[in-house]
Amino acid sequence: MVMDEPAVPQKSVLMVEDDVLLSGLLGRKLSKKFRLKSVPTGEAAIELLKKESPDLILLDILLPGMDGFEVLRMVKADPKTAAIPVVILSNLGQPQDVERGKKLGAAEFVVKVTLLPDEVVDLIETVSKRSSSRAH
Numbered sequence: 001m002v003m004d005e006p007a008v009p010q011k012s013v014l015m016v017e018d019d020v021l022l023s024g025l026l027g028r029k030l031s032k033k034f035r036l037k038s039v040p041t042g043e044a045a046i047e048l049l050k051k052e053s054p055d056l057i058l059l060d061i062l063l064p065g066m067d068g069f070e071v072l073r074m075v076k077a078d079p080k081t082a083a084i085p086v087v088i089l090s091n092l093g094q095p096q097d098v099e100r101g102k103k104l105g106a107a108e109f110v111v112k113v114t115l116l117p118d119e120v121v122d123l124i125e126t127v128s129k130r131s132s133s134r135a136h
Helices: 018-031 043-050 068-077 095-103 117-135
Strands: 012-016 035-039 057-058 088-092 108-111
Touching: 012 018, 012 043, 012 108, 018 117, 035 043, 043 068, 057 068, 057 117, 068 088, 068 095, 088 095, 088 117, 095 108, 108 117
Parallel strands: 012 035, 012 057, 057 088, 088 108
Antiparallel strands: none
């Protein structure tokens, strides 16, 4: 009798989040369903994207140094990374922030306090599936 091995997550997510507590909490949940890389700064994200192409980027806006809007602008300006869906997860929730994120190319803009970590994972799965169906 062959035992079923646990499925290895196929899709990869790059989480750009400087809040250690949130990063750890979300990271534990996301790593059950995705191959996860986590970096605390926009600069680290841009460096990693030069070497790797995740299936989705989960991006905070308020980061030390380069902010998330600048990271998003750079991701969408580079032909190698422009097609990667970006989900913004931020404390900024003003309509102008949401509009700016969408104009820069974010697939979704989520205000941190409005979703539980499990709901964030569900949203990432939804966006990931949506982008996969467009690619085929």
